[in-house]
Amino acid sequence: MKSKKLPITLIFLLFCDFVGSRSLWAYQWPVEPRILSVFAQGGRGGFERGIHILASGSEVKPIEEGELVFSYLEGSTASIPYPLGSFLVLQHGSTLRSLYAHLDLGSSVLNQEKKIYPKGDVLGKSGLTGATSMGGVSLLVYDLEAKQFVNPFLLLPPVKDTSRPIIRDVRLEKKEKTVPLPTTEIVSRGMWEVTAEVFDLSGAVPTFWPMGVYKVSLYLNGQERFMVTMDTLKEQEGVTRVHPSSGLSYDQLYFKDGFRMKLGTVNLNPGVLNLEIAARDFVGNEKNQLYRFRVE
């Protein structure tokens, strides 16, 4: 019996060694992931199409081997100016593109002798080019086939984060009335819009730095009435929408500035109701908030 078990144990140990020595993820972070803003978050009058990572003067590497297809050096007269600062665009295979913005490229990019960037190569250094006050790199990932920006968190290895999202300032709103939750007052029946500030806090900086979340749901008496997940951003009839979960545009999901979200309209019937909001960040940390109130 012992002699039969030995090869199986050896194969298992070899397998463990193989897994341990290789990353299970095909893609890698361009720099250490100290996240400052996340995909599809609000706050700037439009969806964020990528993520911003805090990094000062760090070497920026491609998420995967790719071929240079576009580059911009800040100040180039041949181009329109980009608030993205100096950036490079790599193509991975035939469908995926990644963009690395706010780089410090020097003038080397003008020569463009280098066209293929293996995974371990350095694209440039994270800098302060373009519209950024905190040095770092913005990463955008685009699927050419599906014509949509993809949430980089869906491709990249998970990051360490234990803090749960924050749900605050929840309100029931209709034309001229606002009921903040929780409430002890009796709410009138009818259609109410639910709004709330929903955000996650960045651990990259010691100050209060809100970021978006990955998923938000609204339940009324246990039934899901609203759900959005920030997977991709796709253009439909000239409007960018969150896909595939909700198809909501920026104006349908967020108030103009900040992190106040529109969580849909609910029809409140008389009785004691349970309204629950659930938020999940990009790592998987969840926060649930339950409100119980009477409707007449």
Place this chain on the structure above:
Amino acid sequence: MNDKPHRYGFLLYSLILIGYIGLFPLPLGKELLLDLQWICSIDAPVSITENQGTQLAKEKSIGFVLGKTLGYISDAGDLVYKESVLHAAVVTDRGFINYSAIPEVLVVKDSRGNILSTLKTEGYPFMRKDRLFIVSADGCGVAEVTLEGEVRWKKDFNQLITSMDAGTTVTAVGLWDGTLLLLGPTGEVITQEKLTQGPYSVIYLSALTKDDRMLGVVFGLKPQRGILWEKTPTGYKRVRSFQLSSDFRRPMQGILDANTGMFIIEDSEGISLIGRGEKETVRIALKERIGAIAASPIDGLFLFCTQQDEGYKIRGITYEGRKVFIKSLPTREPFWFQGVEGAYFVGFNKRILKYRVVLG
């Protein structure tokens, strides 16, 4: 009887002589040259008094950005206004926007520094043929605005804009998936076309003539290709498709000249002049990198500056590809070059120089 051969002989000699003069004309002793009109030092104090300012703002002056200074110079070559550039600046004859890296609010001022309007945006402004645009913070949207602060139209493409140009009423937008859009005066899509070249579909250059008559683009890789369209009563029709030797993976320098219909573009080996006809291609070999290009309908030339380690050169070339003149400017300082209605403005070493092309 013997007169006839003499008469034919005379005719033959006359024809040979006319042909010879036509083919090998005698030099007149004159050639086209760049003639210096004036030099203006941008370190000099502004040469007007405060109460002259409002009047001067209405007078024609040339705006410039040279390094970290922007300003205006009168027709006579006097510095009439200057200020330090924050992050970058857009300067036109009618006014300018001097903006910081994170703008939030763009302030539009006239050529004397009087505030004309303000625009709330996180994008960066740029001009194309006297039309003002603002590209969004992530480069995926654009808006046309007026100097008075009115938003004419706004578009979001959910894709990176990789090239853009404007005519009088239409706007050409090239996207990173190879989509070319032609937008009308209110931003409406007039026509849309997907240009693919191998697996790499990026539009590196879009150019429109000032009169909207012609549209040209360069796109794709391996090889890089170009297309010329011409406006017809039923829309824009392709008139020529061509291949380039270049392999640029960045925005390219190029203009489409309204007078000649020539598409003048930088090439990997120099510069290419692409006409409407299949055989209308002139390639000019150059070792230096191409900087700005300026067409000159008055002189029948186009001028462009090139850059190499020793400095800059301004070259005048005919549309047939004949090199007319080269002017070397041995400087590695910030450089500025612009052609306006037959006059050429060059800035380097904290000076602005005005040239005209003359027969001398």
